[in-house]
Structures are given as C-alpha cells and as structure tokens.
Amino acid sequence: MIKITKRALLAAAVSMPLMAGSAFAEGLISIIVNDPANPYWFTEGEVARATAEELGYTANVSAHRGDTNVESNLVDAAITNGAKAIILDPANADGSVGVVRRATDAGIPVFLVNAEINEAGIAIAQLVSNNAQGAALGAVTWQSIVGDEAKYVEFFGNPSDNNAATRSNGYNTVLSQYPGLEKVAEEVANWDRTQGYNRMQSIMQANPQIDAVISGNDEMALGAIAALKEAGRLEGTVIGGFDGSPDAVDAIRAGEMAYTVLQPVAVFSREAVIQADYYIKNGTPMVAEEKQLFDCLLITPDNVDQYTAPFTLSN
Amino acid sequence: MSNPTPAATAQSSAKPKLNLLHLLLEGRAFFALIAIIAIFSFLSPNYLTTSNALTMTSQVAIFGLLAIGMLLVILSGGIDLSVGSTLALCGVFAGWLMQGVELQSLGVILYMPVWAVVVCALTMGAFVGAVNGVLVAYLKVPAFVATLGTLYMARGAALLMTNGLTFNRLSGNPSLGNTGFEWLGFYRIWGVPISIFILAATAIAAHLLLTRAPFGRWLYSTGGNARAAELSGVPVRKVQVWVYVLSGICAAIAGLVLSSQLTSAGPTAGTTYELTAIAAVVVGGASLMGGRGTIRGTLLGAFVIVYLGAGLVIIGVSSYWQTVFTGAVIVLAVMLNSIQYGGKGVKT
Numbered sequence: 001m002i003k004i005t006k007r008a009l010l011a012a013a014v015s016m017p018l019m020a021g022s023a024f025a026e027g028l029i030s031i032i033v034n035d036p037a038n039p040y041w042f043t044e045g046e047v048a049r050a051t052a053e054e055l056g057y058t059a060n061v062s063a064h065r066g067d068t069n070v071e072s073n074l075v076d077a078a079i080t081n082g083a084k085a086i087i088l089d090p091a092n093a094d095g096s097v098g099v100v101r102r103a104t105d106a107g108i109p110v111f112l113v114n115a116e117i118n119e120a121g122i123a124i125a126q127l128v129s130n131n132a133q134g135a136a137l138g139a140v141t142w143q144s145i146v147g148d149e150a151k152y153v154e155f156f157g158n159p160s161d162n163n164a165a166t167r168s169n170g171y172n173t174v175l176s177q178y179p180g181l182e183k184v185a186e187e188v189a190n191w192d193r194t195q196g197y198n199r200m201q202s203i204m205q206a207n208p209q210i211d212a213v214i215s216g217n218d219e220m221a222l223g224a225i226a227a228l229k230e231a232g233r234l235e236g237t238v239i240g241g242f243d244g245s246p247d248a249v250d251a252i253r254a255g256e257m258a259y260t261v262l263q264p265v266a267v268f269s270r271e272a273v274i275q276a277d278y279y280i281k282n283g284t285p286m287v288a289e290e291k292q293l294f295d296c297l298l299i300t301p302d303n304v305d306q307y308t309a310p311f312t313l314s315n
Numbered sequence: 316m317s318n319p320t321p322a323a324t325a326q327s328s329a330k331p332k333l334n335l336l337h338l339l340l341e342g343r344a345f346f347a348l349i350a351i352i353a354i355f356s357f358l359s360p361n362y363l364t365t366s367n368a369l370t371m372t373s374q375v376a377i378f379g380l381l382a383i384g385m386l387l388v389i390l391s392g393g394i395d396l397s398v399g400s401t402l403a404l405c406g407v408f409a410g411w412l413m414q415g416v417e418l419q420s421l422g423v424i425l426y427m428p429v430w431a432v433v434v435c436a437l438t439m440g441a442f443v444g445a446v447n448g449v450l451v452a453y454l455k456v457p458a459f460v461a462t463l464g465t466l467y468m469a470r471g472a473a474l475l476m477t478n479g480l481t482f483n484r485l486s487g488n489p490s491l492g493n494t495g496f497e498w499l500g501f502y503r504i505w506g507v508p509i510s511i512f513i514l515a516a517t518a519i520a521a522h523l524l525l526t527r528a529p530f531g532r533w534l535y536s537t538g539g540n541a542r543a544a545e546l547s548g549v550p551v552r553k554v555q556v557w558v559y560v561l562s563g564i565c566a567a568i569a570g571l572v573l574s575s576q577l578t579s580a581g582p583t584a585g586t587t588y589e590l591t592a593i594a595a596v597v598v599g600g601a602s603l604m605g606g607r608g609t610i611r612g613t614l615l616g617a618f619v620i621v622y623l624g625a626g627l628v629i630i631g632v633s634s635y636w637q638t639v640f641t642g643a644v645i646v647l648a649v650m651l652n653s654i655q656y657g658g659k660g661v662k663t
Binding site: 060062063066067068069072073074076077079080081082092094095097098099158159160188 | 359361362364366367370374377478479480481483573576577578579581583584586625628629631634
C-alpha cells in the first residue's frame with residue numbers, strides 16, 4: 001500500500017508554479033478530472049500529478065466538471081501541447097468514447113481512472129474501483145447496523161456515470177433480500193452535497209419516519225446529514241456513504257455517519273501514472289487486461305484511526 | 316437611414332490624438348484579439364499553430380452561433396437567456412430522432428434521413444423562440460423573465476426526454492438511409508472543421524439580413540427607439556417575435572453542431588452558454604440597451620473569449636483563473652462600451 005503523505009502533496013503543489021515554464025523534462029502528462037471541488041476528484045488529480053512529477057514528467061491537472069464539451073476542449077489542448085499521455089476521468093460512459101478515440105488517433109495513450117467508458121480497445125487501461133464489491137460491502141455493513149426492519153432513503157449519483165448504477169444495483173441486490181427494509185424514496189443527487197441536502201429536506205417533508213439513508217457517495221450523504229441535523233432528526237438515523245473522503249471520515253469520528261466505503265483512488269491514480277510511464281518508455285501496456293478493478297475497503301468507527309491521509313488507510 | 320457603427324465625430328477631426336483614441340476604441344475587440352494571440356504565442360509555442368488555430372476556431376463555432384442569435388435579440392432591446400437550454404433541447408431532439416421514433420399505433424419505427432432530422436431540430440428551436448417572442452412582444456412579459464422561464468422549461472424538457480442520460484448512436488445505419496450526421500460538425504473539409512463553415516455561413520447570412528434587408532433596418536430602429544419605430548410604421552411586434560425565432564434557430568444549429576462534434580447528444584449541454592453568448596456580444600461592442608452592434612463585432616467578441624480561455628488551458632493555468640479572466644474581459648468591455656456610447660450627447 002503506497003502512502004502518499006500530506007507533505008509530498010504539499011511539496012508537489014508548491015513546486016507546481018516552477019514547472020509552468022516551457023521546459024518539459026520527460027514530457028507532459030495531462031490529467032483531466034471531473035471537479036476538484038469534490039475531495040475525491042481533487043485527490044485523484046493531486047496524486048496523479050505528484051506521481052507524474054516524481055517520475056520526471058511535467059503534469060497539469062484540469063477539470064471538465066461533467067461537461068463533455070469542456071472535456072473535448074481539454075483533450076484538444078492536451079493534443080496541442082503534445083502530451084505524452086492523458087490520465088482521464090471520463091465525463092460520460094458513452095459520450096466520452098469519441099474524445100478518447102480522438103486522443104488515441106492523435107497518438108496519445110489514454111488511461112482512464114475512476115469511471116469507465118462503454119467501449120473496449122480504445123483506451124490503454126481503465127483503472128476503476130471494484131464498485132460492485134464496494135457496494136456489496138457497504139450494503140452488508142449497513143444492513144447489519146440497521147437491522148431487518150426500517151424505512152430508508154437511497155441517494156443515486158449522476159446517471160451518466162456507470163458507477164452510480166453499479167453501486168445502486170449492488171445495494172439493491174443485498175437489501176432486497178430483507179422484505180422488512182422499505183425504501184421510501186430514491187432520489188438522483190448527482191454526487192453533489194447541495195443537491196443531497198435539498199432532496200433530503202423534501203423527502204423529510206414527505207416522510208415523517210426515516211430510519212436510515214444509503215448513499216452512492218459521501219458528498220450526497222453529507223448533504224443528507226446536514227439536512228437531518230438542521231431538522232433535528234439526525235439522532236438515531238443510520239447513514240452510509242461511499243468514497244472514503246476526509247469529510248466523511250470526520251463525520252464517522254463525530255458519530256454522524258455510520259461507515260463509508262473507501263475507494264482506493266490514491267492507489268489507482270498512482271498506478272495509472274506508473275502504467276502510463278511504462279507505456280511511454282516501452283510502447284506496450286504494463287498490464288494485459290484493459291479493465292482493472294481495485295478492491296474497496298470499509299471505514300467504520302473501529303478502524304477510523306488508520307486513516308492517515310486523504311483516501312488512504314494505513315495498516 | 317440609421318448607421319449602426321458610430322462614425323468619427325466632426326469635432327474630433329482636427330486633433331489627430333483624438334482620432335487615434337477613437338480608432339482604438341472602435342477596433343478594441345480586434346486589437347484585443349491580436350494582443351491575446353501575441354501574448355499566448357509568446358507564452359507557449361503550441362498556441363499559434365495551424366492545427367491549434369483550427370481547433371480553437373471550431374470551439375468558437377458553438378459560442379459564435381449562439382452569439383449571432385443573441386446579437387439579434389439584444390439589438391431589439393431584449394435578451395435571450397434560454398439559448399443554452401434550447402441548444403441542449405434541439406441536440407437531444409435530433410439524437411432522439413436518430414435513434415428511431417417508435418409509432419406503436421402503426422407498429423413501425425421511423426428512421427428519418429439526416430436532412431429531415433436537421434429540419435425538425437431547427438423547427439424545435441424556432442418553436443422555443445416563438446414562445447419567447449410571443450411572451451415578450453404580445454404578452455409584454457419582460458424579456459429577462461420570459462426567457463428565464465423558457466430556460467428552465469427547455470432544460471427540463473431535455474432532461475425528461477433522456478432521463479438524464481445521453482443519446483450516443485448518432486451515426487445512423489446505411490441500410491436505413493440515415494447516415495451523415497457527422498457532416499454537421501464532426502468531419503473536416505480540406506482540413507477545416509465543418510463547424511467553421513457553418514459559423515461562416517450563418518454569420519454571412521445574419522450580416523446580410525442586418526445590412527441589406529429591410530428587416531435589419533426595422534431591427535435597429537426597434538432597438539433604438541421602439542415607440543418612434545412603431546409610429547414610423549415599423550412592425551415592431553412582428554420584429555420582436557422574429558428575432559427570438561431566429562435566436563432559437565441559431566441555438567438549434569449550435570446544438571446540432573455540438574452533438575455532431577461530440578458524437579453524443581446530452582441534456583446538460585450548453586449549461587451557462589447563454590452567459591458566454593451575452594459576453595461575446597458585449598465584448599464585440601453591442602449596447603445592451605439595443606440598437607447598436609454588428610455581426611463582425613460579435614464574432615470578434617466570441618473569438619476573444621474562446622481564444623483567451625483556450626490559451627489559459629494551453630499554458631496550464633488553473634481553470635478557476637479562466638473564469639476570473641473572462642469576467643474581467645467582460646467588465647472591461649462594458650466599461651469601454653459606455654465610454655463609446657455614453658457621455659454627453661449621443662454619437663450617431
């Protein structure tokens with residue numbers, strides 16, 4: 001397990017302005033993430049940048065915020081800049097296929113992280129969390145805390161991200177086995193905290209009794225917690241997240257969130273850059289399979305002390 | 316006969332210094348573009364290459380198409396906030412038609428040829444524009460409010476049509492006779508992306524409309540002084556409806572071009588693009604009060620905003636700085652607009 005310490009991240013961030021000049025060491029690696037305002041995508045970008053600079057490349061991190069047009073423009077900029085590789089978190093499983101193909105046709109290897117595209121053979125590698133395993137892990141833990149009978153709410157992520165459906169299906173596969181668990185509402189909150197907050201407020205108006213919340217990611221869960229806290233209904237409600245973000249871990253420490261499922265984003269982000277470096281130097285993929293799954297871990301009040309750095313559990 | 320571009324005033328012709336200032340003010344968008352290109356070519360060797368120029372210009376195409384429609388509306392004294400949502404709605408509508416329309420009563424799936432899909436998408440844009448136009452011209456709803464409402468409705472319609480997902484199979488099938496969607500923006504002719512040709516054609520058509528057709532004169536006079544225009548026999552209300560229809564059609568064209576470029580039609584496309592379109596119109600020298608502005612200025616404004624944004628991305632500056640710079644450019648442009656158009660006495 002690679003430990004990316006806060007100091008390394010800070011050092012990388014501080015040295016970034018020095019790299020802004022036109023002197024590229026081994027070449028440029030362009031990292032394109034979704035929205036750095038979300039700590040998950042922020043860590044994804046920063047870990048990739050730190051690893052790229054460690055290996056002697058210049059790196060820049062840009063954000064498409066889920067807009068395929070902006071993603072297209074950023075990939076164009078990477079092609080213009082003669083990037084040696086692109087590390088991309090695709091905006092849309094179907095809609096980003098064209099842009100990945102365009103980069104590959106321009107001779108730049110593309111390594112996808114966190115989310116996949118619905119076509120194989122274009123990107124060199126797709127490094128994603130094992131969302132199915134993580135969802136099952138989370139749902140089993142959730143059910144063991146909640147019990148056999150409860151009224152609950154589910155928050156669904158952005159529908160154009162395959163991970164949203166994978167996690168929801170994983171939850172439902174486990175929870176549908178308990179007839180006493182009644183889903184009173186399922187809302188799409190697009191991975192966003194504010195949307196989770198607003199939806200939760202509306203759901204609370206419609207449902208006087210809510211025992212638990214299961215969410216597709218931490219941000220939506222934190223929004224739900226804020227809404228419940230504001231209404232004074234947080235006590236006794238079980239809330240489960242997915243991501244393992246620092247804010248969620250703080251919520252677990254404070255007893256507000258019951259658990260979260262850690263996505264090894266620090267691991268696969270680093271791995272993506274290492275594989276990119278291998279491909280640049282050798283011309284062949286480091287790993288034979290394109291789709292690589294990285295198992296998720298559980299963070300509960302018991303092991304929360306092992307959370308030493310963003311998205312990192314030290315053993 | 317109204318001359319939209321301010322001519323040099325008689326008083327200033329004696330002093331060369333004032334003439335230079337006037338010249339700079341007149342051509343500020345052009346000089347700004349030259350300055351941006353110069354600065355970024357200096358900062359990055361990759362900026363001023365043919366391929367990058369073509370790439371950036373094809374990005375301009377989307378905003379340019381929206382800005383042309385927006386200029387027409389702003390010239391009439393109104394504003395159209397719904398163009399971004401109309402772009403998404405028309406793109407999604409075209410995508411939906413390309414997937415095949417199932418007519419359950421007849422038991423068939425209808426696959427339309429691409430030209431028919433284009434006509435339908437343009438009609439959808441014209442319809443949204445007509446709704447805006449009727450609200451503003453006949454029901455006297457303030458343009459800001461009316462188009463704000465249409466913004467939400469069109470966005471909602473697009474999301475409902477797709478359930479939040481995107482339409483991706485836009486290439487068509489030769490056996491069904493509906494291939495060719497890529498010709499709307501994805502392909503290149505002689506190395507130049509088609510979107511640039513579409514932008515040029517729309518700009519020329521709009522320019523001819525504004526300078527050669529009676530409609531253009533009616534539009535400028537409606538924006539300059541609607542009451543005087545009405546009393547002079549200009550069909551002000553019809554003009555107002557038609558500018559919104561034209562804006563809707565421009566947004567539909569932009570939606571088709573964007574869907575073709577990305578090979579996917581999504582309901583969240585174009586969010587906040589209306590603000591960039593307004594920015595392009597303002598940077599190009601049009602007055603938000605109406606009655607002043609040219610297509611040439613608007614296109615230059617669109618180029619300035621996109622080239623600036625693309626340049627910042629290429630030199631690796633954080634995208635948050637992009638938003639700061641775009642805002643600064645707009646504020647500067649509005650200040651220069653008020654220097655040119657405001658002050659004591661009206662420069663005609």
